[in-house]
Amino acid sequence: MQTRILTLEEIEQLAMRALVAAGTTAENARPLAIATAATEADGVASHGLAYTPIYCEHVQCGKVDGRAAPVVTQPRPGVVCVDAATGFAHPAIDAGFERLVPTARENGIAALAITNSYNCGVLGYHTYRLAQEGLLGIGFTNAPASIAPSGGKKPVVGTNPFSIAAPNDDGEPAVLIDQSASTIAKSEVMKHARENKPIPEGWALDVDGNPTTDAEAGLKGSMAPSGGYKGVGIALMTELLAAAMTGATLGIDASPFSGTAGGPPKTGQFFIAIDPGATSGGAFADRLSALVQAIRAQDGAHLPGDGRKSKRLAARADGVAVNVATLERIDAFLG
Amino acid sequence: MQTRILTLEEIEQLAMRALVAAGTTAENARPLAIATAATEADGVASHGLAYTPIYCEHVQCGKVDGRAAPVVTQPRPGVVCVDAATGFAHPAIDAGFERLVPTARENGIAALAITNSYNCGVLGYHTYRLAQEGLLGIGFTNAPASIAPSGGKKPVVGTNPFSIAAPNDDGEPAVLIDQSASTIAKSEVMKHARENKPIPEGWALDVDGNPTTDAEAGLKGSMAPSGGYKGVGIALMTELLAAAMTGATLGIDASPFSGTAGGPPKTGQFFIAIDPGATSGGAFADRLSALVQAIRAQDGAHLPGDGRKSKRLAARADGVAVNVATLERIDAFLG
Numbered sequence: 024m025q026t027r028i029l030t031l032e033e034i035e036q037l038a039m040r041a042l043v044a045a046g047t048t049a050e051n052a053r054p055l056a057i058a059t060a061a062t063e064a065d066g067v068a069s070h071g072l073a074y075t076p077i078y079c080e081h082v083q084c085g086k087v088d089g090r091a092a093p094v095v096t097q098p099r100p101g102v103v104c105v106d107a108a109t110g111f112a113h114p115a116i117d118a119g120f121e122r123l124v125p126t127a128r129e130n131g132i133a134a135l136a137i138t139n140s141y142n143c144g145v146l147g148y149h150t151y152r153l154a155q156e157g158l159l160g161i162g163f164t165n166a167p168a169s170i171a172p173s174g175g176k177k178p179v180v181g182t183n184p185f186s187i188a189a190p191n192d193d194g195e196p197a198v199l200i201d202q203s204a205s206t207i208a209k210s211e212v213m214k215h216a217r218e219n220k221p222i223p224e225g226w227a228l229d230v231d232g233n234p235t236t237d238a239e240a241g242l243k244g245s246m247a248p249s250g251g252y253k254g255v256g257i258a259l260m261t262e263l264l265a266a267a268m269t270g271a272t273l274g275i276d277a278s279p280f281s282g283t284a285g286g287p288p289k290t291g292q293f294f295i296a297i298d299p300g301a302t303s304g305g306a307f308a309d310r311l312s313a314l315v316q317a318i319r320a321q322d323g324a325h326l327p328g329d330g331r332k333s334k335r336l337a338a339r340a341d342g343v344a345v346n347v348a349t350l351e352r353i354d355a356f357l358g
Numbered sequence: 359m360q361t362r363i364l365t366l367e368e369i370e371q372l373a374m375r376a377l378v379a380a381g382t383t384a385e386n387a388r389p390l391a392i393a394t395a396a397t398e399a400d401g402v403a404s405h406g407l408a409y410t411p412i413y414c415e416h417v418q419c420g421k422v423d424g425r426a427a428p429v430v431t432q433p434r435p436g437v438v439c440v441d442a443a444t445g446f447a448h449p450a451i452d453a454g455f456e457r458l459v460p461t462a463r464e465n466g467i468a469a470l471a472i473t474n475s476y477n478c479g480v481l482g483y484h485t486y487r488l489a490q491e492g493l494l495g496i497g498f499t500n501a502p503a504s505i506a507p508s509g510g511k512k513p514v515v516g517t518n519p520f521s522i523a524a525p526n527d528d529g530e531p532a533v534l535i536d537q538s539a540s541t542i543a544k545s546e547v548m549k550h551a552r553e554n555k556p557i558p559e560g561w562a563l564d565v566d567g568n569p570t571t572d573a574e575a576g577l578k579g580s581m582a583p584s585g586g587y588k589g590v591g592i593a594l595m596t597e598l599l600a601a602a603m604t605g606a607t608l609g610i611d612a613s614p615f616s617g618t619a620g621g622p623p624k625t626g627q628f629f630i631a632i633d634p635g636a637t638s639g640g641a642f643a644d645r646l647s648a649l650v651q652a653i654r655a656q657d658g659a660h661l662p663g664d665g666r667k668s669k670r671l672a673a674r675a676d677g678v679a680v681n682v683a684t685l686e687r688i689d690a691f692l693g
Contacts, residue, residue: 198594
């Protein structure tokens, strides 16, 4: 793979220009461009610039409305709602966070329910930002159905990730959990299918609910839930929060996040922000630090989020190696 | 195993009498006795009357203060805190729910942080009650460390369950997820050790972090997290909420829930109650019903909570078969 080193500023500007060229307003493109640079910094290349041409294509085909204006309401003192109006998730989340953060500080806890939304990229990027505000950030986002219920064969819930980020004094979250409900990301199975490679047993099930090593059969069947029925439980928890509690489209009814068919997916996101100072009587930082120390004290042990954090710090100094083929696909939108 | 059929009322009264005889105040014993009957009704015999002699013993040895008076505060509009004062978790949760429920309705979302607490029994019993109030109930409870961090060998977090219960029109939750972070309950490994039986691979790891089929070696080592590192993520999420966010004792510092050594465990519980009407603009019931239907429509498919629900309905009509040996152990406390 041929790569080119870009600074984080260059990545942000490139994403910004492509999104605007495809028909996104600058206001909507900016949070998405900033997230793209942050995602590349974290080393999650699959959700970084590689997604920019898909976003551009989706603006052009109407799968997402690049000119949408998210509508923010606050129906109860502790609840912020955003109708993303079939626009990008990122500006809707930004608009919601603007109210969520002060509301969580004032009330001790607050919720943000986002409906009529779109793929929000790396979920942990958003909870990370809540942790930077000194809040415990919890997030849920749903996706088109790809996991079957226990005892069943047909997908009913997406690989539905949840994320939790614990704030630290230095601004970088002490722990950042961001994990999907499946054994492996669906994009990995798609990659194996494209490359005509078998997949390891345990990644996916065929249409009859049997384990398969055939990537194509897995994509036609369902994704294996992580830890069996417990992974289904995680996916259902996320579906309850991100879809049922927001009034967004369920995974069974959502159009695919990939490709141009089916119109806007109208999926949802749900965030909970909690002020540790309100709930722990000031004990939070000590407890968190003791927990982190107990893990760091063990040879080879690591915390969720460690990998992304070390890449992030390196990327700020040295930039990121980006696939040249991705850059060429983006250039096509810049005309 | 010799059993005797008891009605739910008989189970409640029996637990009540034993707890009071052991030195618990009637006020503290009542919520525990009610939960014991509900737990037997749900078919979770391991946490029903079987626990009553342990509770009684713990009152007598001072591991739990049967005369404690939980202290409720509300430091922010959306946050209720309860200091369980090393008493039982159940009266502390009851005292907290009394404020949590109206606060969640008013604010749309509210949190309950319980510290200096004790084993809360079946976590899903508590979220179930929030769902009965028409709220989405989410719960977390921590436990003495038994799961190692990814890459490490020494336990740092408990099998730490979380639970979520979704309200339904008929009062019975439509979905009740209640799952621990480990592949299997620690009590199962303890049972195999007592009976000198090997455990299946995948249940536990030895002190060097290697898979083991020796139950004793597993108890000395650590419990296997469900789905590998993702199970560690669940355990950490729960530890963050139930311990760090409440100021309760971390799993690494908590005394064991079993046996009489070590004094009060002082672990914690964290609950979040959300009003679906506040966040979903009235769409919640329809979305939930569509999700449930999509699962029920599949032959053999089931929802988390289905098993307990059918047992509960049967137990209300027919009572529960209780192990006579358990009844004898309880009788010993009745003098």
